[in-house]
Amino acid sequence: MTLPQTLWRLRQVKPLGSGGFAEVWLYHDPALDSPVAVKVLSAQWTQAADIRERFLQEARFLRSVDSPHVVSVHDIGETPAGAPYFVMAYADAGSVAELIAQHPQGMPPELVADLVTQAAAGLDALHVRSVIHRDVKPANILLAGGSDGRLRAMVADLGVARALDQHTEVTRQIGTPAYMAPEQFDESLPIDHRADVRSLGAVAWAMFAGRSPAPALTVVSRVPDLGTVSPVPATVSAVIMRALEPRAEDRWPDAGSFAAALTAATEGRAVAVPPPSDAPTMLRAPGPAPSTPMPPPPPQPRPSRRRRNAVLVAAAVAIALVLGGAATWFVSRGGPVEEPANGGETAAGQPVSGAETAAVRFVEALQAGDCEAAGLYMPDLDDPASWDCTDDANGGDGFYFHILEDLDAGGERRVEDLGDGLFRVVWVDQGYVNMQRQEDSLFKVERVVCC
CATH class of the missing domain: 3.30.200.20 (Phosphorylase Kinase; domain 1)
Structure with a gap:
């Protein structure tokens, strides 16, 4: 623009x-x-x-x-x-994400504690107004320089924030997987301010480790103990790992409590870190995965000078994502729940349905090289978040999303209802993305044919 x-x-x-x-x-x-x-x-x-x-x-x-x-x-x-x-x-000193990139071996403990304390104050100010941020990550903690040389941290980007009394399942899973709380992936679990506490704990983990943690997508999956990846005192690791507890009831009760404990631990003071409770967490029994037969592809688009043929099928997506313990959702709320009829056209550049909006967001994230925003990662790597899904020399995993650079995301589109909750979002003469509806405006990428 x-x-x-x-x-x-x-x-x-x-x-x-x-x-x-x-x-x-x-x-x-x-x-x-x-x-x-x-x-x-x-x-x-x-x-x-x-x-x-x-x-x-x-x-x-x-x-x-x-x-x-x-x-x-x-x-x-x-x-x-x-x-x-x-x-x-204006944040003239960048963001915590840039600081982490500048400190691949980890940031100084006193700086971590200071910035976490400031970010916690911002989150508590949101929470007292019953607002959950739900996308706390290093890039959303901005920094401004002060005359005394101290950095001031500011929580930013509330684009997916929701008031507790306005929360809907539609926007539950929007966020960045490496920093999201497990309850953001499971609609059977309630979400409250402790989801942000967990995300702030992941930010602190990244500040000490020099990289993002692997996503923990369920209440039985855990982030590796910080002490195994960074030479921090055991008390510091224990404080952060409590913030990262899979179950909300086992975390620090609020962001301020977490920050106070982390400050004390980095200063070498004694900190009481209660063990997780024995109370069971009630989980919804997972049902069988829906098996939607893949419809035959539409006629091949007309070739162009820069066009390359490639197909990403749902089975391949599952290989990368199921290893992490759960499917990855690309979620969006994009207009009416009702989809256009089979073959119904939509105006170029103006998404009118949830499936179309989700598909456009997926493509735009890939074209920006933001694999985390696209919900893609390689969980078997030491640093899953560092995997570049757009690089065709990334180990032969088959996810060569550089092809999407050839697709005009704002081009003419139509949405086809294929039945059983499956929709094909077609970029006319370019390619298509199949989106599987999960519930209302919740969609999962099933298949990509492009360029």
Whole structure:
């Protein structure tokens, strides 16, 4: 999206980054002589009413929280092209993700404790308003430099946050697998603020280890003990591993308690870390996996100069994901539950159904090289999150998603209802993605044929 050189009195400086739904630009406020960040909804989503409302809800959430450790929103508006945007504080020191990349052997304990404490204060400020962030990860903890040299941490990106009384299953599994709590993957388990405590624990683990932890997708799967991957004192490891307990009732009761215990442990003070309780967690018995026969592919698209043929089938996806203990969902809420009739066309660039929105998000994540956002990882690697699913020299696993660079994600599309909850999202003359409905607007990628 090309933003105007001026928004109100703000003057454009440069783009800062983009994601599946929004872009962030650096602007300068000449009246205050200070930089600000402008987050704008991407052009292809401006006509999607629910995505637009979620974007505006993020601004409202951020504005309602009075904490120096939650990124602040100063103003809200709409571009001449009709795209909503909001103006927020600029994080001039990057993010915790960048710090982790700069410290592959782990960050200094006092810095970890300081940043975790600040992030915990921001999360507690959200939780007291009954808002769960649900996507706490290093990239969403922004940093601003202070005159004293100390970094100020600010929790950001509430695009998938939900108030406790507004929680729906539709958005339960949106997040980044390496940092999500197990209950975000299992609709039989309740979600509360302790999901964010678990995610903050994963961030702390990554700060000490210099890399992301492997996803823990069920209440019986565990992240490796921090002491086995980083030379930290046993008490520090115990504090973090309690935050990472699979069951919510076994974690620290709130983010502040976790941060206080971590600070004490890094300072060498005694910390009482209660063992997990013996109370059983009631789980929904898993039913048999649905077996939907794969329909025959449509006629081959017309060839182009840059086109390469490749097929990613559901069985191959299962090989990579079932090893991790659960299927990976690419979830989205994208318009009405009712899908277009078989062969019904949708306007290019304007998703109108849940299956279409999920497919577009999947493709956009792959094209951005964000394998975690696409829900893909290799669990048998020492550092699963470091696996590049877009690299065709990644060990012969068959996931050569570089082909998706040739697909125009904003091109003309149609959605075909194949029956039994299976939908084919076709990029006309390019390829298609099959999406299997799980419930309402919850979808799983089943098959990709592209380029």
